[in-house]
Amino acid sequence: MDDHASVIAMLNHTWFGSELAPETQERLAKLGTIADFETDEIILREGEEALEMGILISGRLALRTLVPERGPVTILSVEPGDIFGWSAILANTKAQSTVVATEPGKALVIEGATLRAALKEDHALAASLYPRVLSAVGRRLRATRLQLLDLFAR
Amino acid sequence: MIANPVSSPTAVARQWFLARSDLEALIQALRKSGRRVIGPTVREGAIVYDEIESAAALPVGMRDEQSAGRYRLTERSDDRAFGYTVGPTPWKRYTFPPDLPIATAHRVGSVGFDQAKLDAPALAFLGVRACEIAALAMQDRVLLGGQFTDEDFRARRKAAFIVAVQCTTSSSTCFCSSMGTGPEVRNGYDILLTEIDEGFVVQAGSPAGAAIVALLPTRRPTHAETGAAVDSVEAVRTQMGEPLPIAGIDERLKHQLDNPHWGVVAERCVECGNCTMSCPTCFCTSVTERSDMEGRTSVTERQWDSCFDVNFAKVAGGDFRSRPRDRYRQWLTHKFSSWMDQFGSFGCVGCGRCITWCPVHIDVREELQAIAPVIQPIERPVAVEPVAASPGSYSIARLASVREETEDTTTLCLTDLDPAFLAGRPGQFVMVALPAFPAVPISISRFRANGIDLTIRAVGPTSTALVNLHPGAKIGVRGPLGTFWPIEDAYGRHAVVVAGGVGLSPLHGLVEALVANRDRFESVSLFYGSRTPEDQLFREDLARWTAGKVIDVAVTVDRAGPEWKGRVGVVTTLFDMMSCDCSKVTAFVVGPERMMQASVQLLISKGVVPDRINVSMERHMECGIGLCGHCQTGPFFVCKDGPVFCLSELGDMYVREGI
Numbered sequence: 001m002d003d004h005a006s007v008i009a010m011l012n013h014t015w016f017g018s019e020l021a022p023e024t025q026e027r028l029a030k031l032g033t034i035a036d037f038e039t040d041e042i043i044l045r046e047g048e049e050a051l052e053m054g055i056l057i058s059g060r061l062a063l064r065t066l067v068p069e070r071g072p073v074t075i076l077s078v079e080p081g082d083i084f085g086w087s088a089i090l091a092n093t094k095a096q097s098t099v100v101a102t103e104p105g106k107a108l109v110i111e112g113a114t115l116r117a118a119l120k121e122d123h124a125l126a127a128s129l130y131p132r133v134l135s136a137v138g139r140r141l142r143a144t145r146l147q148l149l150d151l152f153a154r
Numbered sequence: 155m156i157a158n159p160v161s162s163p164t165a166v167a168r169q170w171f172l173a174r175s176d177l178e179a180l181i182q183a184l185r186k187s188g189r190r191v192i193g194p195t196v197r198e199g200a201i202v203y204d205e206i207e208s209a210a211a212l213p214v215g216m217r218d219e220q221s222a223g224r225y226r227l228t229e230r231s232d233d234r235a236f237g238y239t240v241g242p243t244p245w246k247r248y249t250f251p252p253d254l255p256i257a258t259a260h261r262v263g264s265v266g267f268d269q270a271k272l273d274a275p276a277l278a279f280l281g282v283r284a285c286e287i288a289a290l291a292m293q294d295r296v297l298l299g300g301q302f303t304d305e306d307f308r309a310r311r312k313a314a315f316i317v318a319v320q321c322t323t324s325s326s327t328c329f330c331s332s333m334g335t336g337p338e339v340r341n342g343y344d345i346l347l348t349e350i351d352e353g354f355v356v357q358a359g360s361p362a363g364a365a366i367v368a369l370l371p372t373r374r375p376t377h378a379e380t381g382a383a384v385d386s387v388e389a390v391r392t393q394m395g396e397p398l399p400i401a402g403i404d405e406r407l408k409h410q411l412d413n414p415h416w417g418v419v420a421e422r423c424v425e426c427g428n429c430t431m432s433c434p435t436c437f438c439t440s441v442t443e444r445s446d447m448e449g450r451t452s453v454t455e456r457q458w459d460s461c462f463d464v465n466f467a468k469v470a471g472g473d474f475r476s477r478p479r480d481r482y483r484q485w486l487t488h489k490f491s492s493w494m495d496q497f498g499s500f501g502c503v504g505c506g507r508c509i510t511w512c513p514v515h516i517d518v519r520e521e522l523q524a525i526a527p528v529i530q531p532i533e534r535p536v537a538v539e540p541v542a543a544s545p546g547s548y549s550i551a552r553l554a555s556v557r558e559e560t561e562d563t564t565t566l567c568l569t570d571l572d573p574a575f576l577a578g579r580p581g582q583f584v585m586v587a588l589p590a591f592p593a594v595p596i597s598i599s600r601f602r603a604n605g606i607d608l609t610i611r612a613v614g615p616t617s618t619a620l621v622n623l624h625p626g627a628k629i630g631v632r633g634p635l636g637t638f639w640p641i642e643d644a645y646g647r648h649a650v651v652v653a654g655g656v657g658l659s660p661l662h663g664l665v666e667a668l669v670a671n672r673d674r675f676e677s678v679s680l681f682y683g684s685r686t687p688e689d690q691l692f693r694e695d696l697a698r699w700t701a702g703k704v705i706d707v708a709v710t711v712d713r714a715g716p717e718w719k720g721r722v723g724v725v726t727t728l729f730d731m732m733s734c735d736c737s738k739v740t741a742f743v744v745g746p747e748r749m750m751q752a753s754v755q756l757l758i759s760k761g762v763v764p765d766r767i768n769v770s771m772e773r774h775m776e777c778g779i780g781l782c783g784h785c786q787t788g789p790f791f792v793c794k795d796g797p798v799f800c801l802s803e804l805g806d807m808y809v810r811e812g813i
Contacts, residue, residue: 015731062722074714077722081731102719139730142752146724147712151746152655152685 004029007108010057015081016136017055017108024128028055031118032110037101043084044099050087052109056080059105063097072098075147076140080105083136088112089119170372171379174353177235178209180317180345183369184278189315192248193280194241199227201241203248206280213238220325220506223515236281236349239325240505244434245286246293248277249310256306256441257454274309280317282343284336285328285503287318289434291342295497296437315362318343322350322386324393327506329519332398335503337390348383355383398519399528400490404500406526407491411483412761414735415525420479422514427460429508429518430485435501436460461485490522538577540633545777548587548630551575554605555625559691562612563656564621568629569605576601578634580641580663581770581798584608585778587630591616595775595793597660598634609659609691635778637798639664639768644675644740647766650732651680652753654725654745658682658691660770660797661744665695669704676738678705683725683749685712725749726756736761744770754801767801 007029011017017025037043037059044050046066061078075097078084087093089112119126172180184191185207193206194213201213218238219226230237259267282290294311297304321328321337330336339346344363348355355375358364375383430436440459445452459466462481467474475481493501502518509517541549552570559565568575575584578598586608587593594616600607612618623629641664649668653661668678680699684690690709700707708728710721721728725745739762743750750769757767773785773792780794788804790796 060719060721062716062719064716072716074716074718074722077710077720079721079727079731139727143724143727146726146749146752149748150685150712151749152683152689152712 007032007034010034010106011055011108013081014055014057016083016132017081019135020132021124021128024125027118027122027125028108028110028129031114032108034106035109036104036106038104039101041101042098043101043107044095044097046095046098048095050085050093050095051112053083053085053088053112053115054107054109055083057106057108059101059107060103061105062100062102064100065097076143077102083133085112086133086137089115089133091116168357169375169380170356170367170370171352171375172347172354172356172370172372174233174235176371177212177354179370180366181206181209181280183366184280184315184317187276187278187315187366189276189278191278191280194236194238196227200225201227201238203241203243203245203279203281209235212236217323218325220327220510222327222509222517223512225510232351234322234349236319236347237323239321239323239328240283240286240507242432242507242511244432244507245279245282245290246434246437248279249290249314250293250297250304250307250437252458254306254456255453256456258451259443259454260451262450270306272306272309274306274313276313276315277310278315278317280319282316282318283321283505284318284339285330285333285505286434287316287339287342288330288333288335288503289505290316292435292497292499292501292503293437295499296435299497315366316343316359317345317347318359320346320348320383320387321390322348324390325506325510327509327517328394328504329398329506330504331391331394332400332519333500333502333504334400337394338387348387350379350382350386352379355379398522400500402528403522403526404491404494406528407487407522409763410526410737411487413525413737415521416479416483418524419516419521420477420482422516423462423478423482424514425462425464425478425481426513427462428511428513429516430460430462431458432507432511434503434505434507435489438466461488486518486521486525489518537579537582537636537638538574538634540635540779541572541574542632543779545779545781548585548593548632549575551605551629551631553623553625553627553629556621556623559609559693560689563609563691564612565599565607565609566620566623566629567602567605567607568631571605571631575606575631575634576603578606579638580667581638581660582634582636583660583778583797584631584633584635585775586616586620587632588616588619591619593630593632593776593778594620595635595778596620597770597797599659599662600666601663609656609662611656632778636793637796639667639742639798640800641667641671643766643768644668646674647676648734648736648739649675649678650729650739650741650757650762651678652725652729652741652743652745652750652757653680653682654749654753655684655689656691657744657746657749657770661742662692662695664742665699665705669699669702672704677734679729679732680705680707681725681728682707682709683712683728683745684709687711687714687718687720724752726752730756730760732760737763740766740768742768747772764802765800769799769801769804770797771799772797 008025011025056078058080062074063076064072064074067073084099181191192203194201195204195206195211196213212235214235215230215233217230255270257269297307318339343359346357358367438459439456441456443452461484489501549572551568554569555567557565583595583597585593586596596608598606599609610617610620612621710723710728714722741757743753771792775785775793776782778793780791785792
């Protein structure tokens with residue numbers, strides 16, 4: 001088990017975590033656990049309830065969506081520093097894609113129900129975390145818009 | 155030798171000669187005029203300014219050796235009295251004392267406050283240098299030039315008689331010539347001395363100065379003596395070397411408030427405040443109250459303070475400059491930027507005290523260059539004269555080989571070319587023609603010893619015909635045409651190449667040049683996005699560049715199947731977490747215009763300046779030489795004035811709808 005100090009140090013090296021207030025980093029380190037995963041390990045399956053949110057410390061994850069007659073299509077890769085499973089912040093939300101490891105890696109994983117309860121009770125945590133999540137989601141949204149334009153098509 | 159008759163204002167500015175042995179006469183004349191003489195003298199291994207009673211107290215035959223964090227006195231081989239530069243004492247010690255009672259207060263009977271009475275002693279400052287006169291003038295502007303004034307300072311300045319001395323030597327820490335304050339003393343003195351081998355060339359700068367000079371055993375100097383005086387000062391300017399690029403530093407610093415280098419300096423700085431205490435222009439103070447035990451009377455005293463002090467910007471609710479980096483930034487930006495806004499000049503005179511007396515060797519000159527370096531204007535080499543430079547005229551090339559890059563993109567290797575094509579530069583293009591097909595512009599993707607490569611995506615009749623040619627075919631070419639990548643602009647900087655889709659083709663030659671000259675750049679990064687893994691161009695080269703680790707290569711695709719283990723996402727996701735100092739980035743961007751726009755916006759948001767972002771534009775071209783008008787964009791013909799543009803050149807024309 002990694003101690004809090006080393007988890008906070010890991011968080012500080014991530015794009016998502018380094019901008020969080022020290023108190024928020026401390027809280028997230030206490031709420032979450034460090035999980036290791038292997039190549040091809042499925043972390044979250046499309047259509048199932050999103051039970052955990054994670055901050056990727058190392059490795060690479062692929063977000064895949066199943067397209068009829070084409071099979072699974074990777075629509076995005078999650079790189080170290082970014083988050084995955086953010087839908088877990090909302091209750092009863094189904095995962096929109098399958099999250100699969102394409103490289104061995106490590107992530108700080110927080111159980112959705114625990115995180116929701118903490119956010120409801122600790123407004124300072126919510127005030128610090130929500131803008132960062134929005135920033136991550138906004139970044140992904142902007143990239144998706146460009147993807148939709150299919151700029152490199154003929 | 156007779157006392158000369160200079161006693162009227164008309165005698166001001168006339169030059170005289172004073173023998174070295176008669177320097178004592180000057181000191182005694184000043185003392186007899188009712189002034190205490192403050193001059194250079196040796197104390198505890200340094201030349202400081204203190205009261206002297208005779209010339210015997212002067213540091214005759216002494217020199218100082220100064221560098222960052224180092225000061226040593228050594229002996230000269232002559233008996234010069236002013237053969238040193240500046241010591242740790244600024245003259246403000248006597249015009250703006252470090253401790254000064256400014257008021258008293260009492261509670262005897264009723265409450266009362268009494269301002270301290272002005273008590274400005276008549277002092278003669280002996281040995282004031284050009285930079286120090288400039289410093290006194292700067293404090294005049296700060297303390298006397300505004301709505302509210304410091305009357306104690308005014309009285310002390312008025313009572314000060316200035317005997318200036320021209321610098322005839324300099325230290326490695328001196329940079330007055332860069333700040334425009336020296337080495338020549340031009341004004342602001344009562345008497346000016348220039349020390350030469352035989353004695354002093356003397357000049358009065360005020361009626362009061364002329365009155366003192368009139369009492370001295372002087373004579374008219376010879377031409378050789380006045381010439382030697384001029385030459386010795388000029389030699390100091392030469393000693394100091396090339397001036398620093400100070401012009402515009404005030405504006406450049408305003409754009410560097412978030413530069414990470416502030417943190418780098420702060421890690422070295424121990425915040426001792428030596429720089430501010432020895433600075434001749436720093437004027438910040440704090441006041442303290444000293445009360446008797448009953449609180450019936452108190453004295454308010456003003457002391458020099460330093461913006462490096464941890465409490466300097468503290469209020470009840472917290473500290474506005476809580477981090478060392480904030481305090482260092484405050485000091486440096488005030489000296490070289492906001493002082494200009496407040497008082498119309500820099501707050502630094504280039505005396506170098508802050509460098510010499512810094513215990514951790516921080517050199518303000520180096521930090522300024524690291525934080526706000528001069529952006530050199532881009533000097534683009536002249537393009538080679540193109541071949542067949544008129545519409546309808548083509549040079550014939552032979553197709554040596556064909557290499558399929560992707561399903562729809564092919565590289566043609568041309569040879570048997572006019573040498574002018576081989577002298578082209580990355581970023582340029584050629585007009586390519588086949589009989590029965592309209593000519594099309596194609597970027598040169600590679601320069602070889604005996605030919606060039608054209609990487610072509612089959613999208614129209616000409617390009618489709620071209621990619622279907624076989625080795626040995628003959629092709630009409632005109633060029634090389636257009637502007638090219640300003641590779642030199644990235645020397646010493648982070649070169650960032652952003653390519654999308656077939657946009658890697660006009661960048662390929664640039665990347666090869668960056669790889670070949672890797673040592674010239676701080677770092678080289680290639681960010682490449684394509685639609686799918688199968689759409690990647692130059693896969694062998696990408697593998698070579700990645701494997702060699704000569705440059706950093708990151709690739710991504712917009713979509714992929716499960717077999718793809720690499721990144722998926724648009725190209726901007728490759729560098730939106732880029733952590734290098736973006737003020738030192740020179741970027742080269744090519745891709746679909748919307749992708750370039752997104753990339754450019756992101757680069758700017760990360761701190762890359764538009765002057766350092768280069769893009770290549772694609773437009774309809776029929777001639778390629780600025781005659782057909784098809785490619786006109788605002789004031790530019792993209793074929794002739796581009797296709798490579800610096801973003802700041804394009805201004806509002808860049809990605810504007812309908813232009």
